[in-house]
Amino acid sequence: MKNLPLFKRPSTPIEEKSAKRGVVNRELLGIVGINLALILLILEVVPLLFYLVTEQRFIYTDNRDKTATNQLLEQIGVREQATGNNDDKNAIVERLHPFFGYVLKPGLFADNPFGLRVNNYGFFALHDYPFIRQNDNQFIIGIFGGSVAVDFANYEVTHKELSNTLIQQLRTVPELANKEFIILNFAHGGYKQPQQLLILNYFLSIGQELDLVVNIDGFNEVALPPLNNQASVPVSMPSFQHIQPLTALANTNIPVVLALAEMNETREKLVRQIQRLENCKLASCYAWNSYQVNQLTRRYQSQVSALDTMQIELRQNEDDLANSLISIPQNPQVLPDDIAFDKMVDIWFNSSQMIHQTLANKNIPYFHVIQPNQYHPTQRTFTAEEIAIFDDNPYIEGVRQGYPRLLARGEDLPNFGVNVINAVTVFDTKPETVYRDSCCHYTPRGQEIFTEYIGNSIVNRLQSTTP
Template sequence: MKDFKVIKKIPEILKIAAINLALLLVFLELGSLGWYFVKHKQFFYTRSKVQDKSALGINLEGVRLNQSIVERFHPFFGFVQKPSADFRPGFKVNNYGFISPYDYPLKKTKKNQFIIGVFGGSVASNYGIFEVQNKILPQYLKQLPGLQDKEFIILSFATGGYKQPQQLLILNYFLVLGQELDMVVNIDGFNEVALSNLNNKNKIDLAMPSIQHILPLTNLANNSLSLKAMKASVRIQETKTKINEGLESLQRCSFAACDALTSVYVQNLVNNYRKDVIAFDKKQTQPQKNGDNVIYINKNNSVLSDSAAFEEMALNWAKSSIFMHKVLSASNVPYFQVLQPNQYYQTQRVFGEAEKRIAFNNDTPYAKAVKIGYPALLSKFPNLEKNKINIFNGVKAFDKTKDVVYVDSCCHYNQAGQAIFSNYVGRSILEYLQKNEARSKKK
């Protein structure tokens, strides 16, 4: 009898469950609509459809969706990115492996054109992209007499992983090819200590290109990846496939709840991808003996002590900058150098909890390198200034903002950070040139 009563109540139970489920879905959709609006500043159902996966709201910094290794050996530069015509709208990886709208060397076609060369690593490369898109530095330079009517062209000679003396070598190479430059901005410092430190730990000459970038190429050339590195590589490939599939699903979402849940899923995949990349870097085999290696890399007999290593890194950095300045000053081309801000060098900046989760990683080898290396770089400022280097200490560039500016636990900035940093660079250069002009008038 009791069983019969329960059976009679089943339709009512199902009805209540269906109503609750419908309410849950409605509230989930409403919450997702609000979340989407806060994140994208537009209503989900009237949103602009995007074709570029990088515009879907997922932090894809450092994720190579198409290839695991985009670098290619270069006989003079160490490595470059593989040329590609479809890097992103308005940009390509050009004929020399640099991210730019133009192939190099670029010749002036008008007398009023003013070419600015940007040198450095990935932070400098991102700065170059941001400048091409937003023209922050030209807005500052147009305030100077004689530059108001100039057509400013930004050329990036920067690539992720570059460190001195690569900037120096690349500058000289393109000057030999006849590349015209009216100003050079070199943004560096982090790679010189963080990546050179990895070189030292692997007994590789500090002035050689980053072992983090060269070693995968040499290991592939010599077929010498370890079993653990191969397994990490397989996981990276599998995760990357899932990320691509997730991004495609995200583009097809018809409901805000679908977008929210898929975004969380894909971002979690991206986080796993980054962990596997770190694991891959850690598990790679040591470089083979030079006699067995088709790529010759200068080696040290032993790992240098931190004090000796970071002093040598700082000297390499300073001397390279001095030589860049000397070769440019022979043609009256102003040279500006910026020590880039990094989260691991402590300033007065207060990090919010959300940014701390993004910007800091206890397992990264970069933290120690920056904490020891940046003071070593700063100790070279007096000598650089003595050699008439226009150098700006940008480590406090973010101190006055409470906004999140970092997108990863390495060194890179989001759009808000890019804007602050670009304005810092532009304002610093303008103030220097204005003071220099005022001094010239007094003479």
């Protein structure tokens, strides 16, 4: 039987249109798919190149740990561990202290991978105080100052093997080459003179041994006292910005409690956002979450500023002052700027001179470091990233008026035997981004530069005085 030719039925007009529509749809989907792929590629490549150029970091291979993040959180009063439960008492991590003004709540942050935690006296450190020397080979270094000094002390612990640290540079001094170096942090965010002087003398009085003391200050001494003055609080008292929320809580002041609750909500969001940032594997994810972190950080700092204004207004309420359980001296009136800044600088100068005298009597070397900041004009050219984060804040005017006076007065400290290390221009020739926020804190690269400069300066002074 012959094979019959297959009969192919002609396509109907409807079928032909449907086939053409299918081809068009596939082509359209292909174009859309290609465009989406290009958009996703651009979204990934642009931030990848940005971080590679600006921060010399390759996101995919960058080994990010939580140390830098936690340090950032600490500088704005955000503590990750404080968000682990619903205990309102843990949300406020600072406590009033009868001698030091305020400290951290002892026992917090014990899960730090380097062993750092808040010790028995409320300082973020490796050891409880007073630290008892275990053997004659131990060389004990005390670090005093504000949050920049805290960063310096932490860096010595978390990067102790790097050649730029103070510890490693001290090993180039023959007499110290084989010493076991112990870093004791007596600094805390917002501390200013005479707190360093008082804390030093307190610990010396209870038997704390020290072989070398580094005091890093300058910024807080002129940035924070103007807020005290606006609230008619003596500029010599601890930072009004830090003390007043704690005293208001102690007095159960409702507006302050509500403002702190709002700040705590922002803090919770910020911590969660940073946790997402830490888990990012793609540059686009890192860029988006970095933007969110910056926005929340600005919101938090804005809330801090609003709280400052509220506290100044409350401070002017005589009934609140009369009923307060905590006594804070009050000036009869706000001091004129010239008088206020002269007092600030006098306190700073006298405190450093007295620290030197106290330590000289015990043959303990003392080094006074004047820290750099972005608001005192130098020859530095700021990066675009730095300019973007330099928002208005309550510290700018104090630094612009106070730092020139402080530096001029500081030129006289060496005449009284004080080893002054003026680090104000240390970043001037560095092209990298060295400031990480609108306050005064440094990026990891900035911290490297700052630390190396201090270590090198101290070693040079020690070697020049060695017979």
